[in-house]
Amino acid sequence: MVTFTVSRVETAPIDGQKPGTSGLRKKVKVFVQPHYLQNFVQSTFYALSAEKVRGATLVVSGDGRYYSKDAIQIILKMAAANGVRRVWVGQNGLLSTPAVSAVIRERTGHDGARASGAFILTASHNPGGPHEDFGIKYNMENGGPAPEGITDKIYENTKTIKEYLIAEDLPNVDITTLGVTSFTGPEEPFDVEVFDSAVDYVKLMKSIFDFQLISKLLSCPKFSFCYDALHGVAGAYAKRIFVEELGANEGFLLNCTPKEDFGGGHPDPNLTYAKELVARMGLGKSAPENEPPEFGAAADGDADRNMILGKRFFVTPSDSVAIIAANAVEAIPYFSGGLKGVARSMPTSAALDVVAQHLNLKFFEVPTGWKFFGNLMDAGLCSVCGEESFGTGSDHIREKDGIWAVLAWLSILAYKNKENLSGEKLVSVEDIVRQHWVTYGRHYYTRYDYENVDSGAAKELMGYLVQLQSSLSEVNQIVKGVCPDASNVVHADEFEYKDPVDGSISKHQGIRYLFEDGSRLVFRLSGTGSEGATIRLYIEQYEKDPAKTGRDSQEALAPLVEVALKLSKMQEFTGRSAPTVIT
Numbered sequence: 001m002v003t004f005t006v007s008r009v010e011t012a013p014i015d016g017q018k019p020g021t022s023g024l025r026k027k028v029k030v031f032v033q034p035h036y037l038q039n040f041v042q043s044t045f046y047a048l049s050a051e052k053v054r055g056a057t058l059v060v061s062g063d064g065r066y067y068s069k070d071a072i073q074i075i076l077k078m079a080a081a082n083g084v085r086r087v088w089v090g091q092n093g094l095l096s097t098p099a100v101s102a103v104i105r106e107r108t109g110h111d112g113a114r115a116s117g118a119f120i121l122t123a124s125h126n127p128g129g130p131h132e133d134f135g136i137k138y139n140m141e142n143g144g145p146a147p148e149g150i151t152d153k154i155y156e157n158t159k160t161i162k163e164y165l166i167a168e169d170l171p172n173v174d175i176t177t178l179g180v181t182s183f184t185g186p187e188e189p190f191d192v193e194v195f196d197s198a199v200d201y202v203k204l205m206k207s208i209f210d211f212q213l214i215s216k217l218l219s220c221p222k223f224s225f226c227y228d229a230l231h232g233v234a235g236a237y238a239k240r241i242f243v244e245e246l247g248a249n250e251g252f253l254l255n256c257t258p259k260e261d262f263g264g265g266h267p268d269p270n271l272t273y274a275k276e277l278v279a280r281m282g283l284g285k286s287a288p289e290n291e292p293p294e295f296g297a298a299a300d301g302d303a304d305r306n307m308i309l310g311k312r313f314f315v316t317p318s319d320s321v322a323i324i325a326a327n328a329v330e331a332i333p334y335f336s337g338g339l340k341g342v343a344r345s346m347p348t349s350a351a352l353d354v355v356a357q358h359l360n361l362k363f364f365e366v367p368t369g370w371k372f373f374g375n376l377m378d379a380g381l382c383s384v385c386g387e388e389s390f391g392t393g394s395d396h397i398r399e400k401d402g403i404w405a406v407l408a409w410l411s412i413l414a415y416k417n418k419e420n421l422s423g424e425k426l427v428s429v430e431d432i433v434r435q436h437w438v439t440y441g442r443h444y445y446t447r448y449d450y451e452n453v454d455s456g457a458a459k460e461l462m463g464y465l466v467q468l469q470s471s472l473s474e475v476n477q478i479v480k481g482v483c484p485d486a487s488n489v490v491h492a493d494e495f496e497y498k499d500p501v502d503g504s505i506s507k508h509q510g511i512r513y514l515f516e517d518g519s520r521l522v523f524r525l526s527g528t529g530s531e532g533a534t535i536r537l538y539i540e541q542y543e544k545d546p547a548k549t550g551r552d553s554q555e556a557l558a559p560l561v562e563v564a565l566k567l568s569k570m571q572e573f574t575g576r577s578a579p580t581v582i583t
């Protein structure tokens, strides 16, 4: 057995290593600087309690983006030197973010070991490659991202770090082949186990969904599907689950071989970046070559986000979570005992609220960011949750879950078509959504993003909107001036959240203008933009009348959009006459 020694390497603090809730994300050229990754990893070890490091079992893997393979070898050498007992690595260093969460929560090693945390190597939906982004984040024992208490400590440590521990003579481990490699250290032995990236996740999905029912739908000749992994890690799971487990035709898969640079694309599942899928589904500018499939879906680089499409039809993420919640108990065995509660982020449309009211479910409106859902789930208060930013999930793990969302939709489709597979026409995604609107009303919804706006100007705009809130009569005057038919603004505030579990208070979570008829205008500064400031404007209008739920969304929202732009003096403050992206 190979023996390793521990070196203490002198280092100095490097600026800018403050992790967000999604970890530390920087360009690859920043990460490859001497000591950069090492400082961050050592600062993380120092931020954890001793028993979470010495003798512990950790998971290390990610979405396979450029620099992951080198980063894994460095982390293995540092884990060994810091007294970690064993590290589990997904084959080829691949594990989706939801699969990491599942592995932490579900996997027991052959020797009875359980993982106490994970380094996830991803920059999510940001592009990858030598000139693009890399990222690293730490997840805890519950399978969720490290809370602020820990990320603050990590940051403090990066500002004072003087040395790190590394086993420089530990040979590189072959992460392409399944198996355990054991080493002898100065104190404890150290094992690296390369395991199958999908097996634990697949097992979990099979315990949640009725795979037999879904496979009947997938094998129905009238059904067709297109799953676009955008060259991200979701491809590895799509092959295993949709093709091998559920018997789907391999031709249903698009861009499902994970690539280090995501094929040069932007691995973000939305109507702008998932171009190929959008074209195939008949939602592109020109008519598709072939008849579009019945169902389409895409994922981001690390497979926690999802986009759901029908034939020539886009399902907004806000509608998606509401429809999943409305159908979960009937269509998904995991929820057959009922839902504990549902939750959405503040800017997400109120479609879920209406479902919660109808079904008499506990309901929570939380600030943007998945960590707020995690607390509710740990306390047994929430089963299904979602965000407008293409994140949907449940309490089966503590991350949002792209493949889970697709399986949820396949389950609903399979359930609705149970008696109908030999009929003339299948119940389609569009049928399900339109029927939902008829039952619950429709929340017309759109988001305008103003990217890379001058930070000062963005702050001034937000400040102006807060100040304007003190006089609702002035607000209503502006509103009526633009759109005489608009209903009244009856409440306006800055969203603040008191976590019902730990009592913590989060302030300044976005500016809301709430109308009497249930419409809303929300303004927020993005927490994830990398250059300047990104202003997000969320526009929502509730329509209860079933006869009026079928309109084109941009058309229906046009008057309210105008109101929002006038109210915020968007052009005056930002100099922009149009948003960068509309979703």
Ligand code: G6P
Pocket (backbone or CB within 6 Å): 022, 345, 368, 369, 370, 371, 387, 389, 391, 525, 526, 527, 528, 529, 536
């Ligand atoms: C990440 C988080 C999501 C959040 C999103 C918001 O993806 O995981 O929970 O909704 O960022 O980003 P924003 O740019 O709007 O702050």
Ligand code: ZN
Pocket (backbone or CB within 6 Å): 097, 123, 124, 125, 300, 301, 302, 303, 304, 305
């Ligand atoms: Zn992601």
